Amino acid sequence: MSFIPGQPMTAVVQRIEIQKLRQGDNLILGFSIGGGIDQDPGQNPFSEDKSDKGIYVTRITPNGPADMAGLMMGDKIMQVNGWDMTMVTHDQARKRLTKKKEDVVRLLVTRKSLEDAVKNSMGGQHIRKPH
Amino acid sequence: MDTESTYSGYSYHSGRSRGSHRHGERSRDRHKSRSKDSRSEKSVTINPAPAEPLLGDAAVRGEQVQDDNWGETTTAVTGTSEHSLSQEDIVRITKDLEESVGLDCRRYFTLTLAVVLGLLVFLSPLAFLVLPHLLWPEKLQSCGTACEGLFISVAFKLLILLLAVWALFFRPPRASLPRLFVFRALLAVLVLLFVVSYWLFYGVRILDSQDEDYQGIVQYAVSLVDALLFIHYLAIVLLELRQLRPYYSVCVTRSTDGETRHYNLGQLSIQRAALAVLERYYCDFAIHNPALLAASKSRAAKHLAGLKVYNVDGDFPAAPAEGPGNNAATGMAHSQSRAMIAAAAHCRDSSHNELYYEEAEHERRVRKRRARLVVAVEEAFTHIKHMKEEEQKKIPGDVMDPREAAQAIFPSMARTLQKYLRTTKQQHCHSMESIQQHLAFCISNNMSPKAFLESYLKPGPTLQYSRDHWLASQWTLVSEASVTSGLRDGAVFVLRCADFSLVVSVKKIPFIRLSEEYIDPKSHKFVLRLQSETSV
Numbered sequence: 001m002s003f004i005p006g007q008p009m010t011a012v013v014q015r016i017e018i019q020k021l022r023q024g025d026n027l028i029l030g031f032s033i034g035g036g037i038d039q040d041p042g043q044n045p046f047s048e049d050k051s052d053k054g055i056y057v058t059r060i061t062p063n064g065p066a067d068m069a070g071l072m073m074g075d076k077i078m079q080v081n082g083w084d085m086t087m088v089t090h091d092q093a094r095k096r097l098t099k100k101k102e103d104v105v106r107l108l109v110t111r112k113s114l115e116d117a118v119k120n121s122m123g124g125q126h127i128r129k130p131h
Numbered sequence: 132m133d134t135e136s137t138y139s140g141y142s143y144h145s146g147r148s149r150g151s152h153r154h155g156e157r158s159r160d161r162h163k164s165r166s167k168d169s170r171s172e173k174s175v176t177i178n179p180a181p182a183e184p185l186l187g188d189a190a191v192r193g194e195q196v197q198d199d200n201w202g203e204t205t206t207a208v209t210g211t212s213e214h215s216l217s218q219e220d221i222v223r224i225t226k227d228l229e230e231s232v233g234l235d236c237r238r239y240f241t242l243t244l245a246v247v248l249g250l251l252v253f254l255s256p257l258a259f260l261v262l263p264h265l266l267w268p269e270k271l272q273s274c275g276t277a278c279e280g281l282f283i284s285v286a287f288k289l290l291i292l293l294l295a296v297w298a299l300f301f302r303p304p305r306a307s308l309p310r311l312f313v314f315r316a317l318l319a320v321l322v323l324l325f326v327v328s329y330w331l332f333y334g335v336r337i338l339d340s341q342d343e344d345y346q347g348i349v350q351y352a353v354s355l356v357d358a359l360l361f362i363h364y365l366a367i368v369l370l371e372l373r374q375l376r377p378y379y380s381v382c383v384t385r386s387t388d389g390e391t392r393h394y395n396l397g398q399l400s401i402q403r404a405a406l407a408v409l410e411r412y413y414c415d416f417a418i419h420n421p422a423l424l425a426a427s428k429s430r431a432a433k434h435l436a437g438l439k440v441y442n443v444d445g446d447f448p449a450a451p452a453e454g455p456g457n458n459a460a461t462g463m464a465h466s467q468s469r470a471m472i473a474a475a476a477h478c479r480d481s482s483h484n485e486l487y488y489e490e491a492e493h494e495r496r497v498r499k500r501r502a503r504l505v506v507a508v509e510e511a512f513t514h515i516k517h518m519k520e521e522e523q524k525k526i527p528g529d530v531m532d533p534r535e536a537a538q539a540i541f542p543s544m545a546r547t548l549q550k551y552l553r554t555t556k557q558q559h560c561h562s563m564e565s566i567q568q569h570l571a572f573c574i575s576n577n578m579s580p581k582a583f584l585e586s587y588l589k590p591g592p593t594l595q596y597s598r599d600h601w602l603a604s605q606w607t608l609v610s611e612a613s614v615t616s617g618l619r620d621g622a623v624f625v626l627r628c629a630d631f632s633l634v635v636s637v638k639k640i641p642f643i644r645l646s647e648e649y650i651d652p653k654s655h656k657f658v659l660r661l662q663s664e665t666s667v
Contacts, residue, residue, distance in 0.1 A: 032666040039663065058664050090663060097667040 030064020036090030046074035
């Protein structure tokens with residue numbers, strides 16, 4: 001997940017689909033996010049590059065919808081339902097995830113282990129460009 | 132520590148002991164002469180200092196007229212019965228006669244009672260000791276060592292009692308309260324009962340039977356003195372200590388300009404609370420300046436004159452005081468007044484605009500004058516120099532004392548000061564003489580020009596000014612509850628003087644529930660938050 005400013009970024013992503021769980025009046029996903037372009041990237045314990053201002057998963061509720069769908073702590077969220085999450089503020093990210101009219105969110109997430117897995121196996125042929 | 136009978140610092144034997152026969156007869160005479168005292172017991176006067184000349188007959192008469200109305204609307208709860216009524220008579224008489232004569236009568240009356248009771252108290256133990264020697268000296272057993280030791284004890288205890296009574300009761304009075312000081316009266320009655328019962332016992336068991344055991348008699352006298360010391364302890368607790376702990380918070384508001392202060396008081400009767408409030412009034416509240424209220428009064432007058440109501444329908448105009456049967460008229464009067472109020476609210480007059488600009492202009496003018504004044508005073512102060520002792524001998528030239536120095540530099544700042552005082556409407560509070568005196572005081576104490584100006588730039592408390600500017604020397608306590616009853620939560624009473632009144636409302640300080648929570652000093656642990664984390 002190296003990031004060179006000005007150059008298009010490539011990453012290995014995993015598609016995760018989470019069904020929102022209804023709890024009372026709210027629809028919850030069962031995880032917490034941190035990061036954003038208005039936050040301090042140096043404090044992010046999960047990012048490799050300490051200037052990465054992306055949205056990261058900081059905590060997962062055990063046996064919550066996110067946990068069931070396979071989301072892991074430390075994942076960086078690249079897209080939510082087609083909306084880009086690499087250059088958003090913290091609040092915008094929260095809003096994209098908590099839209100009341102949507103019952104399901106389709107995330108594209110990336111993590112270090114994915115890239116390593118791809119490198120170890122085929123040598124880069126299955127890389128998908130995010131759009 | 133004052134009763135209504137004035138100046139009663141004199142003793143705790145305030146003149147209202149019920150057992151005193153002399154007083155009872157006098158009150159009976161007063162009863163007959165009482166006739167039409169229509170003034171209810173509610174409005175009573177407090178004089179803040181002895182021998183204070185009244186404001187004038189007009190004020191007095193004004194008070195009495197108002198008191199008639201009060202008599203109808205307030206509940207009649209009296210402290211003590213005929214004694215307080217006779218006191219009313221005394222007060223009325225003193226108001227008609229010259230002030231000092233009347234007050235002296237009250238004073239002496241209380242003083243004589245106090246002295247009588249005091250003598251009775253102090254001489255009783257001595258009498259107990261001396262009488263057996265006088266009446267049956269032959270039969271009496273001689274006094275042994277232990278008995279003579281008790282003599283010393285009696286002597287010293289009496290001395291201590293004398294000093295203690297002097298310290299607690301013989302103080303110059305600071306006010307005359309309208310009513311009996313209940314605790315003092317109770318204590319006087321208690322002491323009297325005590326002494327009387329001791330005498331009874333003595334008379335029956337010792338005098339009649341001519342007891343020979345002198346030591347027993349001495350011990351009896353010692354026990355009397357001990358008991359008197361304990362009663363004195365009771366007096367201290369009831370009169371002094373009980374009201375020290377703050378229990379009520381009173382809110383005092385001046386009716387004319389709304390200045391408000393809050394004080395903490397203990398458990399006091401209403402009259403003593405009024406006294407405490409008045410003492411603090413003189414120190415804390417800025418002096419009442421009627422000139423400052425003229426603006427709002429003129430505005431109010433303009434409001435009233437602004438709207439006229441015409442009756443287009445040709446009905447009779449409003450005269451609502453016709454009686455309960457005239458419902459139509461009163462109804463119309465109500466609707467008329469309501470219409471007037473509504474119209475006034477809608478009326479688009481620009482009085483608020485006027486007020487705003489007027490106030491801004493006034494502010495600017497005051498600041499300009501103040502700047503000129505400060506400069507003038509500073510300059511004036513540079514003209515004189517305070518010389519030290521040694522220098523005085525060296526330069527035997529034109530040496531002046533403070534008054535002359537003040538008179539020398541005063542003219543240079545007089546005009547600016549006067550203009551400033553006129554702008555802030557304080558000119559009637561300060562006379563030329565008082566300003567010069569203050570200037571002499573400041574320069575002899577090496578004060579800076581700013582210190583000299585401080586008393587003119589801000590209105591100070593009432594005590595700062597000379598007595599003829601006070602506008603607040605005679606007070607009337609107006610209360611719905613009896614003035615000897617204690618303060619209660621929600622009580623309201625009014626202290627009225629000729630120009631304004633102080634409205635006092637009482638609130639109880641809430642009962643405080645304090646609980647503890649122990650925090651182990653080692654339990655302070657911190658963790659860094661990962662920026663902001665939102666759960667979705």
